[in-house]
Amino acid sequence: DAMVIQNPRYQVTQFGKPVTLSCSQTLNHNVMYWYQQKSSQAPKLLFHYYDKDFNNEADTPDNFQSRRPNTSFCFLDIRSPGLGDAAMYLCATSRATGGFGYTFGSGTRLTVV
Amino acid sequence: GQQVMQIPQYQHVQEGEDFTTYCNSSTTLSNIQWYKQRPGGHPVFLIQLVKSGEVKKQKRLTFQFGEAKKNSSLHITATQTTDVGTYFCAPQGAQKLVFGQGTRLTINP
Numbered sequence: 001d002a003m004v005i006q007n008p009r010y011q012v013t014q015f016g017k018p019v020t021l022s023c024s025q026t027l028n029h030n031v032m033y034w035y036q037q038k039s040s041q042a043p044k045l046l047f048h049y050y051d052k053d054f055n056n057e058a059d060t061p062d063n064f065q066s067r068r069p070n071t072s073f074c075f076l077d078i079r080s081p082g083l084g085d086a087a088m089y090l091c092a093t094s095r096a097t098g099g100f101g102y103t104f105g106s107g108t109r110l111t112v113v
Numbered sequence: 114g115q116q117v118m119q120i121p122q123y124q125h126v127q128e129g130e131d132f133t134t135y136c137n138s139s140t141t142l143s144n145i146q147w148y149k150q151r152p153g154g155h156p157v158f159l160i161q162l163v164k165s166g167e168v169k170k171q172k173r174l175t176f177q178f179g180e181a182k183k184n185s186s187l188h189i190t191a192t193q194t195t196d197v198g199t200y201f202c203a204p205q206g207a208q209k210l211v212f213g214q215g216t217r218l219t220i221n222p
Contacts, residue, residue: 033210040217041214042212042213042214043201043212044212048209055209099144099205100161101146101158101161102148102158103158104156104157
């Protein structure tokens with residue numbers, strides 16, 4: 001089945017230790033998104049790629065970066081995780097940027113110790 | 114981005130009762146999407162509304178888009194325990210989806 005896969009499902013990292021979260025898709029969608037969702041809050045968009053075109057949200061901390069080496073894969077790099085970065089990180093894809101529903105992965109829950 | 118206010122924030126109902134969540138914007142929306150997120154799960158796309166006054170149904174769920182395209186609602190008839198979760202409206206602005214605060218629905222069986 002075509003889907004969006006996030007690994008790992010749970011990630012524990014140390015304060016200040018770089019961590020990378022991964023997302024892959026078999027939908028062949030052009031757009032990939034990274035959202036951060038904290039407990040009892042709505043998902044908050046961090047950035048997205050339209051093909052290779054990177055779009056960063058104005059309030060996304062510099063601590064967060066992303067890579068999309070090909071259509072299928074997208075990575076979220078957190079350079080120096082702080083306690084406030086503990087959250088669920090959701091990857092989503094869509095066919096284009098307008099008029100299509102998003103398909104979300106199951107998310108990676110990040111704990112910072 | 115296009116911001117929306119979603120109400121109520123929480124709703125607790127008895128199984129079998131109806132449920133409605135509202136999404137309001139101060140600006141005209143080009144379209145709006147609705148998502149459901151089960152506890153511990155990820156958002157799942159339900160529907161997209163595009164036309165002024167549009168009404169769409171999915172079994173017990175009825176989605177409406179206001180005539181002025183500034184508000185939308187989701188109504189669930191005769192709730193079941195499987196309806197538990199948080200329902201988000203999400204207008205689609207320039208190249209991105211911005212989620213409303215969500216309405217968390219809990220159901221007493």
